[in-house]
Amino acid sequence: MFKAGKIEIENAVLLAPMEDVTDISFRLICRELGADIVYTEFVNSEGLVRQSERTHKKLEIIEEERPVGIQIYGSGIESMVAAAKIAEEKQPDIIDINAGCWVKGVFGQGAGAGLLKDPVYLQRLVKEVVDNVSLPVTVKTRLGLDTNNIKILEVAKRLEDVGVQALTVHCRTRVMGHKGEADWSWIPKIKETVKIPVAVNGSIMSSEDVKRAFDESNADAVMIARGAIGNPWIFLEAKELLRDGYISTVVDEELKIKTCLRHLRLAIEVKGNRRAILEHRKFYAGYLRGLHNVSEIKKALMVPTEYDEVEDILLNYLDYLTQLKVAV
Ligand SMILES: Cc1cc2nc3c(=O)[nH]c(=O)nc-3n(C[C@H](O)[C@H](O)[C@H](O)COP(=O)(O)O)c2cc1C
16 A cells, blocks of 8 residues: 555556656646656756746646655755755645666766765755655655665665655666666565555556566555656556456557647647647657557657647548558
8 A cells, every 4th residue: 555645545556757758748648547646857956946947847736636746856955955845835745855866967966866875864864854844755766876785775764764654666776777677576675674655666668567566576556657658558557457457448549649639738738839849759659659650750740840730740640540440
């Protein structure tokens, strides 16, 4: 059972925080398709404290997407506490602390996975955040810095001791980045060490992986990241598989194309036409994967800067696919 504050969910399937991916539009799509909790992309604590407009925008959440967690990152105790208080004003359901980001710019400043260099300091930082906000605080972290420095059992215990309500473990080391297989076998050991709920993350790319991750790790929740990009039905399918033992939803070309367009319309509402359309280009490969004669369409979709043009291309393509089906 995944619990944090008022949230209590059996077999919880979560959408991971992903920079430049999990904005309101994508979070809404994933919630509609069955994600139990969604997270904002990570929000820089220094940016919040400096009142950067761009950073503050990342805190925006809306009622329809609840339950939602805001994730913050940073290395300074003072700025993280201040950032958590700013995030709290938006009243998310959870405040999540990033202690897992591997990228140089973040790690090098001692934030993200950089916090794993010193579990005592990480514990102090998290304690201060927990003590200064009234919302549930959770932490997303990794196994350790490298295979010779797996500190997750110590880290989990330290975080539980200061009041962290749940933990997500990306079962790779910092050195691995996003490569290689995540090692879920650490989850049962973590669950023997702490009583708080533990979510497993890493290498969960299909609904079958979700089921396998629950079965093999006995985690309280499964968190999906890349497996949801261009494939938000992973939540629906996973829920069906967990509940019924089989998947009944048929994800056909119409559902794929209409969801892709709806995602784009929502994104335009959030960030305006130009930015939304440019940023949406990274989703087409996922949404259109496996469809007939798709490479020309993917190329064509790299050109438009207006919604109507994108819609024309995709709806004409849908017509073509429908006719193809009738002909067969
Ligand atoms: C594009 C991208 C952006 C990410 N941004 C964040 C982030 O903001 N915060 C975070 O905790 N993890 C972030 N991650 C890591 C994911 O949440 C997740 O831990 C990682 O991708 C492993 O899961 P997967 O193997 O299912 O993709 C990001 C990953 C990707 C691919």
